[in-house]
Amino acid sequence: MTATTDQVRAAQAEARKLTTTALGIPVKPAPGPAPAMDEFLDRFKELERCPHLAARPIQPWMLVLPWQTWRCQPCLREWAQKEARTWTGFGAVEEATCDRCRQYVEAGRLTPAMLRSDLWIIQCSLCKRCEREMGTKTAAPR
Numbered sequence: 001m002t003a004t005t006d007q008v009r010a011a012q013a014e015a016r017k018l019t020t021t022a023l024g025i026p027v028k029p030a031p032g033p034a035p036a037m038d039e040f041l042d043r044f045k046e047l048e049r050c051p052h053l054a055a056r057p058i059q060p061w062m063l064v065l066p067w068q069t070w071r072c073q074p075c076l077r078e079w080a081q082k083e084a085r086t087w088t089g090f091g092a093v094e095e096a097t098c099d100r101c102r103q104y105v106e107a108g109r110l111t112p113a114m115l116r117s118d119l120w121i122i123q124c125s126l127c128k129r130c131e132r133e134m135g136t137k138t139a140a141p142r
């Protein structure tokens, strides 16, 4: 797989833009590396991926925890629309389980977060402790 620097830069810019538009809030570039993302990527890098990411890795990769599949943008959009029609929820336990430490917390106490590093974008729900430990900028639930 060879990619030009331009392709990589374009994909990085696209990934940055996606986090902004998805959350509807301005996303400031994090100061320095994000250890939280390194940890997540170590854990989730080998998950299943859509055929488009396998064929063309230089584009934004999107993972919505606790689902276990990396998707490209069109696949994520299609999947999210389908889910929105048929979604009945995870059930009370998963809805209140932190995606990082897998601890059950009081219902309604998780914070939705979107983490990005380079081309990888992960959407997850974090308990207060993980949120603090990961030092993430998170969006308040609407």
Ligand SMILES: [Zn+2]
Pocket (backbone or CB within 6 Å): 050, 051, 052, 053, 071, 072, 073, 074, 075, 076
């Ligand atoms: Zn795809």
Ligand SMILES: [Zn+2]
Pocket (backbone or CB within 6 Å): 098, 099, 100, 101, 102, 103, 126, 127, 128, 129, 130, 131
């Ligand atoms: Zn946690």
